[in-house]
Amino acid sequence: MRLRLAVAAALALTVTACAPSTSAPAETATDGGPKTGALKVWLFDEPNRAPKEAVVNEAIAEFTASHPDTSVDIQYIAVDTRSERFKGAFNDPASAPDVVEYGNTDLPEYAAAGGLADLGPTLQGWSEGADLSADAKASATYEGTLLGVPWYVGVRALYYRTDVFSELGLKPPATLAELTTTATTIRAKKPEMFGIAVGGKYTYGAMPFVWANGGELTEINSAAARQGLKSYTDLIAENNCPPQNCADLTGGKTVDLFASGKAAMGILGNFNRAAVDAGAAKGKYAVLPLPGVTAGSVAPAFAGGNNLGIMKNAQRPALAADFLTLLAGKKYQAKMYDAMGNLPTLKSASDEIAAKDTFVKPFIDTIAAGTKFVPLNPGWGKVDASAVLPTMIEKVATGKATVDQATDEAAKQIDEALTK
The missing domain is CATH 3.40.190.10 (Periplasmic binding protein-like II)
Known part of the structure; x- marks a missing residue:
């Protein structure tokens, strides 16, 4: 919903x-x-x-x-x-x-x-x-x-600040790898801003990274899913969105950061337009589909x-x-x-x-x-209620677990919820 x-x-x-x-x-x-x-x-x-x-x-x-x-x-x-x-x-x-x-x-x-x-x-x-x-x-x-x-x-797509990109001579990213390098470049040149607002509790922002790399939520500890999770959690770092600021950010908070002018990019929904236009970013942004792994591809959105x-x-x-x-x-x-x-x-x-x-x-x-979409299984409600995915992301972002450890734990919880 x-x-x-x-x-x-x-x-x-x-x-x-x-x-x-x-x-x-x-x-x-x-x-x-x-x-x-x-x-x-x-x-x-x-x-x-x-x-x-x-x-x-x-x-x-x-x-x-x-x-x-x-x-x-x-x-x-x-x-x-x-x-x-x-x-x-x-x-x-x-x-x-x-x-x-x-x-x-x-x-x-x-x-x-x-x-x-x-x-x-x-x-x-x-x-x-x-x-x-x-x-x-x-x-x-x-x-x-x-x-x-x-x-x-x-659905969600990539909002970006056109004035910041113009000032720094940047082009909109065409791949997820370019998204990371663009975000870190902005952070380095404008340390008062986050390159892209991402959050440990923003699962709908993280899912496209998993899916773009060929992973699935029901196989969250697969090599493909782990690569996608790593590419997302790598953004929750000092050179973009520091863990102390971003590890527990929700989707709503990432909207606030972009709308208020504190982030140069954000993965936001079509339904967040009014919130962005009510903030400092009004009239200074554009939107493009969140890119995938290869140029010209689009990361699947929830x-x-x-x-x-x-x-x-x-x-x-x-x-x-x-x-x-x-x-x-x-x-x-x-x-x-x-x-x-x-x-x-x-x-x-x-x-x-x-x-x-x-x-x-x-x-x-x-x-x-x-x-x-999320798995169409009555047990998925248990996964959501237990905050399995945000806990997994937060543990990696804060260094409490490696990607392998966090995804193995999450995979076990997901399997149990969907099979009982």
Whole structure:
């Protein structure tokens, strides 16, 4: 799920229960149910909900105009309590919504609970469905079954200070090796700045280094993964971003460092644009895809984002499929970008946005080059909860463990979490 979805203050919402339909819950989202009545929808709340709500209300108006005697009951649920809400809905068909928004990293947990309907038939009957990339569909697929339609995606790319690069006569790095030499050059010539802001707790910044070198998270102690980890942790050093400053930095803190002018480069998301423009770096930066190992290649980015799904306990599955495909369609993906900055998952929508907003192009190019995802296994939640990857990175960065020692320990923990 995209990281910026942390909610500052959760709204106290109550679930409005509706009487269950006489039809049984459907196995797939196109199987029957009443074609009229109240469609129940759960969407994530936002720190600033108004722009999102305006787009959703527009979609509701269009939907109800084409579906007589139908209403749409939207509940905006707090992100930090979503797991409990979903578990309750999985266990109580009468209280289950029909359409839901959920983070793509939530998929394994919800799939293992058996709470989501198969959307394969819905996608096959949806004219715009063919516009979804294979990577996007893979992030919503569990054990061969499509359990969601990707609604938006968020990826990271390399932000860099154009004024600093111009002053020092530097070119944007074309490889990860050049990224390191460029960062150390900047630090040497401008000791008040970090060459690139990197953090020991910034796993989404480190993952592309592992993937670019051919490593995988499930084989984190392989030679390829170790090379990628080394290339990242080598940046947490006195000649770039000293361990005493950067070993415990989170992704959010790296955004702050770049935005405030204290770092010449940063691996930031398309969703961090507003934060950067609110700081000293405004008007002094550009973005390019994070380069890979070889010139012309792009380091695979983690594809965070949210999906729209249909509950297996939905009382109006066919009606839910109609609303889902409307809200997930090109028209409303484009409107959600204008309102919230959410990158579309439909290629036609992203192409149009990139044509009118040049800032988006590096992120679209990053997606087009191929993205990666965390293992779709319910046990991955244990890996996250135990901070396995950030602990591994911090130990290497602070010299508490060698790359080999830290990755062997992490590999054991990952194996245990994914196999139990």
